[in-house]
Amino acid sequence: MSTPIYIIEEKKLRRNLRLIADVARRADVEIILAFKAFALWKTFPIFRGYIHSTTASSLSEARLAMEQFGAKAHTFSPAYTDDEIDEIVACSSHLTFNSLSQYERYHERVGGKASIGLRVNPEYSEVETLLYNPCAPGTRFGVSADKLPEQLPQDVEGFHCHCHCESGADVLQRTLVHIEEKFARWFPQLKWLNLGGGHLMTRKDYDVELLVNILKGLRARYPWLKIILEPGSAFGWQTGPLVSHVVDVVEDKGIRTAVLDVSFTCHMPDCLEMPYFPEVRGAQHVDKEQGRCVYRLGGNSCLSGDFMSAWQFDHELQVGEEVIFEDMIHYTTVKTTMFNGITHPSIAMLHEDGTLQMLRIFNYADYRDRMD
Numbered sequence: 611m612s613t614p615i616y617i618i619e620e621k622k623l624r625r626n627l628r629l630i631a632d633v634a635r636r637a638d639v640e641i642i643l644a645f646k647a648f649a650l651w652k653t654f655p656i657f658r659g660y661i662h663s664t665t666a667s668s669l670s671e672a673r674l675a676m677e678q679f680g681a682k683a684h685t686f687s688p689a690y691t692d693d694e695i696d697e698i699v700a701c702s703s704h705l706t707f708n709s710l711s712q713y714e715r716y717h718e719r720v721g722g723k724a725s726i727g728l729r730v731n732p733e734y735s736e737v738e739t740l741l742y743n744p745c746a747p748g749t750r751f752g753v754s755a756d757k758l759p760e761q762l763p764q765d766v767e768g769f770h771c772h773c774h775c776e777s778g779a780d781v782l783q784r785t786l787v788h789i790e791e792k793f794a795r796w797f798p799q800l801k802w803l804n805l806g807g808g809h810l811m812t813r814k815d816y817d818v819e820l821l822v823n824i825l826k827g828l829r830a831r832y833p834w835l836k837i838i839l840e841p842g843s844a845f846g847w848q849t850g851p852l853v854s855h856v857v858d859v860v861e862d863k864g865i866r867t868a869v870l871d872v873s874f875t876c877h878m879p880d881c882l883e884m885p886y887f888p889e890v891r892g893a894q895h896v897d898k899e900q901g902r903c904v905y906r907l908g909g910n911s912c913l914s915g916d917f918m919s920a921w922q923f924d925h926e927l928q929v930g931e932e933v934i935f936e937d938m939i940h941y942t943t944v945k946t947t948m949f950n951g952i953t954h955p956s957i958a959m960l961h962e963d964g965t966l967q968m969l970r971i972f973n974y975a976d977y978r979d980r981m982d
Contacts, residue, residue: 614852617852618849619850619959620960627656627845628660630661630812631661633818639829639836640836643657645674647841647846647944649943650939657845663682664679664684665840667685682702682703684706684804685698685704686729688750690707696719703724704724704725706726706768708729708750713763727766727768727802728766729752730753730755730769731744731745733788735774739775754792766800767800767801776808776843779818782809797832802837803832803836803837809821809844845940846939848936851937856931857869857870857871867917868908869909869910871910876947877909877942877946879942888935890936905922906919911952951974954977
């Protein structure tokens with residue numbers, strides 16, 4: 611392919627799905643797919659062989675669950691609106707309110723059509739990057755324990771708590787101490803507890819056995835509660851690359867930049883937002899921006915900061931050759947933009963039999979019609 615492309619590999623996707631389904635079975639919990647990290651609906655026929663539900667955070671995601679996954683969504687939004695709430699309810703099996711005021715405003719319009727939950731804030735999270743910390747001081751997410759009435763409203767059936775970001779099982783273990791200390795006294799009034807996302811159980815160094823044991827222990831302590839996890843990254847983790855190409859090599863003040871036909875800000879936004887250094891096939895990330903075969907990798911948008919430093923290759927880069935970014939399926943296709951109208955990467959699936967299926971090729975009309 612001469613154009614940039616995301617390639618999701620079916621074999622690796624099924625590997626993740628098998629592990630996740632096995633954890634759910636052994637721990638007697640439900641694990642569902644969070645669209646905020648992965649929403650490639652043309653892969654849903656594969657997903658339906660392993661999981662049964664998804665989680666949505668907007669009307670569009672709830673409709674995607676209903677229309678493309680074939681099941682109503684577990685829905686949470688920081689704020690529902692008058693013109694969308696009824697349609698969201700129609701697409702939802704579970705609906706979580708972010709605040710008591712949102713509950714008061716809209717719970718009667720749910721009218722028993724979905725199981726109602728409240729998002730709670732345990733005021734504890736080990737996520738160090740504030741951009742991704744939902745429990746940071748001043749957060750807009752969830753109700754703290756001191757604001758909850760001793761007797762919950764009769765139609766509230768669950769709590770939803772999200773505290774993690776690509777975290778290990780040990781983090782969940784420590785977090786549960788705070789969740790139970792603050793909220794366990796309400797558990798007898800509930801039917802379910804949603805522990806949110808960020809459980810990166812498909813990462814190689816993740817302690818899956820610890821996770822299973824933690825969840826079994828939680829189920830033993832509160833056997834009437836249905837336990838739900840809704841990871842996103844765990845499903846798409848290490849399932850495929852973004853393939854780009856060198857279009858130019860420029861130099862200034864001794865720093866060489868390989869300009870690519872992809873953009874960090876448009877196609878790999880978490881690299882700049884998180885930030886983290888992606889793995890580049892055949893190259894090593896280095897601290898110094900100068901040296902033999904050392905390059906900044908630059909995006910092709912007009913944003914001055916659309917680059918990352920620095921990688922050392924084993925040869926001088928040439929115009930036209932591939933630069934392959936590993937692990938670029940989760941939190942990419944859902945967050946890409948068409949800023950500058952630059953060429954948008956295609957999306958393909960590499961099937962287990964070795965065939966490459968093009969799922970989507972973007973063109974000028976996709977850029978133009980955003981403003982239609």
